[in-house]
Amino acid sequence: MAHRHVLEHVGRLHWWPAESPFEIVVGAILTQNTAWTRVEEAMTNLRAADLLDANRLADLPREELEDLIRPAGTFRIKAGYLGNVLDWLTGRYGGDVERALAGDTMEKRAELLAQNGVGRETADSILCYAGGHAIFVVDAYTRRILRRHGPLEGDEPYDTIREWFEARLPRDAGVLNEVHAQIVVIGKDWCRPRRPRCETCPLEFLFERTGRERPA
Numbered sequence: 001m002a003h004r005h006v007l008e009h010v011g012r013l014h015w016w017p018a019e020s021p022f023e024i025v026v027g028a029i030l031t032q033n034t035a036w037t038r039v040e041e042a043m044t045n046l047r048a049a050d051l052l053d054a055n056r057l058a059d060l061p062r063e064e065l066e067d068l069i070r071p072a073g074t075f076r077i078k079a080g081y082l083g084n085v086l087d088w089l090t091g092r093y094g095g096d097v098e099r100a101l102a103g104d105t106m107e108k109r110a111e112l113l114a115q116n117g118v119g120r121e122t123a124d125s126i127l128c129y130a131g132g133h134a135i136f137v138v139d140a141y142t143r144r145i146l147r148r149h150g151p152l153e154g155d156e157p158y159d160t161i162r163e164w165f166e167a168r169l170p171r172d173a174g175v176l177n178e179v180h181a182q183i184v185v186i187g188k189d190w191c192r193p194r195r196p197r198c199e200t201c202p203l204e205f206l207f208e209r210t211g212r213e214r215p216a
Contacts, residue, residue: 016125016129016130016177018129019052020052020097021097021098021101021130021131022052022053022054022097022130023043023052024125024126024129024130025085025089025097025126025130026043026046026052026057026082027039027043028122028125028126028129028130029078029081029082029085029117029118029122030042030043030069030072030078030082031072032078032081032119032122033073033074034072034073034074038071038072038073039071039072041071041072042068042069042070042071042072045068045069045071046068046069049068051068053095054086054089054090054095054096054097055090055094055095057082057086058083058086058087058089058090058095062079062083065079065082065083066079069082077117078117080116080117081115081116081117081118082117084115084116084117084118085115085117085118088100088111088115097130097131098131101126101127101130101131101132101133102131105127105133105134105135108127108131108133109123109124109127109135112126112127120138120158120159120162121137121138121139121158124136124137124138124162125137128173128176128177128180129177132173133173134166134171134172134173134176135162135166135173135176136162136165136166136169136176136179136180137162137176137180138158138161138162138165139180139183139184140187141183141184141186141187141188141191142154142161142180142183142187143155143161144187144191144193145183145186145187145191145203146161148191148196148214148215149203152164165179186201186202186203190202190203191203196214196215198214198215
């Protein structure tokens with residue numbers, strides 16, 4: 001399969017870069033429509049202030065939170081989103097992320113999606129990377145690679161793409177994690193929006209298999 005072929009080129013990636021499940025929850029919200037390098041700046045601010053804890057962060061005045069996460073962009077909106085998730089985590093689970101994410105995958109997904117500011121990609125990132133659930137994360141990289149290589153068109157509904165991958169990969173959180181990490185690397189380093197590096201891309205062989213034209 002393609003993911004084994006990519007694995008030979010890029011090795012194991014061990015995504016998501018975080019020291020705790022709570023860091024992943026925060027990062028998943030901050031990375032919405034933002035480059036990860038900017039999120040890292042905000043996470044560094046929170047770490048330096050010793051605030052990567054649900055209860056401590058929930059007690060922080062909103063203005064201070066906004067200032068700390070400012071590098072991640074749209075900081076007032078994201079502070080509101082974080083506040084919603086923190087209210088859920090602390091109010092219902094005492095700030096215990098592992099307890100909050102334990103249980104049936106789709107039930108936990110519904111809980112997350114009920115929080116204003118948490119969409120499907122954010123919820124699934126939290127479930128997969130912070131909760132160890134076997135669920136596939138669909139992002140802009142996934143859609144771009146599908147649009148260029150198939151077999152889907154890349155513009156299908158989110159859950160259609162998610163279910164397509166889950167039906168063809170082992171229902172194992174580690175495998176789904178690794179495949180998504182591979183997609184992120186391919187999308188960042190080769191399958192770029194402009195001037196893609198198709199000639200050296202680990203997925204270059206798919207053009208011949210699918211008959212699709214290489215992007216200009």
